[in-house]
Amino acid sequence: MTTSVNRPADRLRQDDAPATVPASAGARRLGGVAGWVDDRTGSGKGVAYLMKKVFPDHWSFMLGEIAMYSLIICLLTGVFLTFWFVPAAQDVVYNGSYVPLKGVEMSQAYASTLDISFDIRGGLIIRQIHHWAALMFIVAISVHMMRVYFTGAFRKPRELNWVIGSVLSMLAIVEGFLGYSLPDDLLSGTGVRAAEGFMLSAPIIGPYIAYFAFGASFPGTAIIPRFYSLHVLLIPAILVGLFVAHIGLVALQKHTQYPGPGKTNDNVVGYPVMPVYAAKAGGFFFIVFGVTALMAALVQINPIWAYGPYDPTMVTAGSQPDWYMGFADGALRLTPNWLEFSTFGYTWVLNVALGALLLIPITYTLLGVYPFLERWVTGDTREHHLLDRPRNAPVRTAIGMTAITAYGVLLFASSNDILAIKLGLSIDDITHFFQVGLFVLPFVAFWVTKRIALSLQRRDRDLVLHARESGTIIRTPEGRYFERHEPIDEYTRWNLVQHEAVAPLELSEDVDENGVASPSRRRDRIRARLSHFYFKDAVNPVTPAELAAAHHDGHAAEALDAAESERVELESGAAEH
């Protein structure tokens, strides 16, 4: 670039590199902004890399996306709600549009929630989107977590992201509880009252926790503003931070993919961000938001006006928390009351503390450590980027179903009163059934799931070895009959044989060559036993040798395609017998 006016000391500058390189035709079309930003940040290279980044395609990968978008919808609508919600427990006399509550004394929190619902135009739609999106957020997280578990996506190098996801999941239910406690209606107040009971149940420090949290006797005026700070500031900040880390790790480690033809542990097969995923994922945000808005328009959620303001002497029959707290509520209903007892004059309130204080941390700790446990048992330190089909990891799949069954029993137990009414059964019987079921049904689920997985694996083997029965009967010249089997193509076959063969770890010698006992003997023995538990029944994929053997075996000659070119071989095979 040259200047038209001569400046002092121009001669010194004549060897300088030009300040800017002329823009390419493509860059000119994009406009100056991209160049302006890149001049100052050097982000062009990174942006180009990200736009070319490949993501594999599968419907189950949308589950995490639904969670991500629901979180964004909650943040967006939540900001709207803060403009009108008053997080205060002080009394006002309601004078808004909802006639049945006119003149009733209530907290400002409840009155302002009524205003959002009845007096602020479009307020109810925003409030209902917020609540539906929160429910959808936790549903999506849970189902996403199941997908990750059952496909083994948590394996190295993604253990860290599994832990982050577990923390996100736990924080999400805490955030949800805080959120539905804020309106201070009769239902949410009942939940907060129970929360006070939970705090009181903590050994030694229970009463202090309760009085510190509530700022005096229950309910006080402190809990709503405190919950509000946690709900709109602290927990969302942690959620967003962890969620950014979660997504960042997905980008860094590249997405896992399902096994299939052309897919290996060393590649990612799919579509690039620009333009395909930009359109698909961006469009999907609008779909999730749109579906949430449609639900909010047509399906009522949490009609707080029907419950009335909170009063500690009132409650409605059928009081239940939002669904994600159901399992903890169910645990409370199933815990036998003899777990409240005294020692040396001090009371252990374990009938409450087990379900209310310990269940959630224990559940999430077990979830968080699972990848490390499985890695130790299998001794597998390799990176895994290809997902497992759930049937190919029968014991893992069965363990997952065990956990889901236990969770399901607790969840249904939180509706024991409603089940009793709807089914016309005794609540005592239902509760006792769940109490026994909590310990029995998970084992049943384990056994059934493992058997189903093994059977499916055998079916896969059968399909590879013998192909599909066509129903077409062929008669040989000697009068023997064969059923013609349709061959499977190599792409279909690859899906059935791509996984690795596995076997339990062998226990190494207890003593070394000098007769000294191995110091880690006990640990090794536990590990070998667990490995046996995982892999003793392994059904391994068909190998080419096995397939060849099946073809040459007279009995398995059925497996051959009776096409014209192979019929000769078939006949000669039959003649040998």
Place this chain on the structure above:
Amino acid sequence: MNEQDQPSTEVDVVVPGGGLDRFPNPGLPAHQPRLADLSEAGGRRAERQVAALFAVSILGTLVFLVAYFAVPMDATFYLPGVGETYGSHVLLGVGLALALLGIGLGAVHWAKTLMPDTEVVEERHPMRSSDADREDAVRTFLDGGPASQITRRPLIKYTLGGAMGLFSLPLLVQVVGSLGPNPQRSLYMTYWNGGPSDPGDHPTFKPLRLVRDPENTPIKATDVTIGSVFHVLPEGLLDMKDNVLEEKAKAAVILVRMDPSVIKSQKEKDWGYEGIVAYSEICTHVGCPVGLYEHTTHHLLCPCHQSTFDMTDDCKVVFGPAGRPLPQLKITVDDQGYLVSAQPFTEPVGPAFWGMEK
């Protein structure tokens, strides 16, 4: 027996790192062309579909705007499948949903029909850094320590450790110290002790009339017929300016009259008055009001977690997770025939806690 029943004995076990006897990966299947790839007419059709979806979005926005400015908030209408509902709410929501769904479905349909659908293969590399980079990072860290002289100067090391260990104390002390107050005897008392029972209050007992909640009127023993149920509070509680809910949350009582012959416990009869008995209404499980009284069985049921108490037998727990009976309030009548408390609750009401027997 089929060979697949016992495959593991014959199959070569794969050692980590690769298979011994495996089928080869057949590679990506051939690309299947879509309608829009095959003919320009197919492409134009997809284009029209995408454009129609975007047009639906524009229409949805218009519906929203019209609903916002033209539909009154309190106008209701009958919507099949939903019932009588607010027109403004439904139109705003449906308009917004169409505006969003039109964009979303349009973009996805565009991506699926017109954008390239040939799969791209990207290489994947192990996550770990190269040995040289790892070595460099470790060396930089290990060299940095001694360079700061922290290893040579223990005074710095120990004072820094002390300072770092202690600096969180001010923050912790502020929060824990300023939340509060300590519960003191508040959990052991109710308004029946003679007045407000917050931390720091020291009420002295006086008999208090039982009043109806929320009418705030005293109850004559003769008004309580057999089978009737009253939600009761101590006289004076509802006249307080503040802390009404806090006192109600502990003092609420349920009053029932039964035929004295059905009452099994002598203590219960002694603490009642001619078959009229008063029990704390706050569940001993986690504090919900035990509001459901079954006339035929004289059971009190908590709707939160279904703890059930037998009113004829000291309100003992007959079912559910609650750990102990509802505390009974000893009552009598005053000289005008009104029901009054004869003594405060003799044990804490509501959820159990550590040290509640002290």
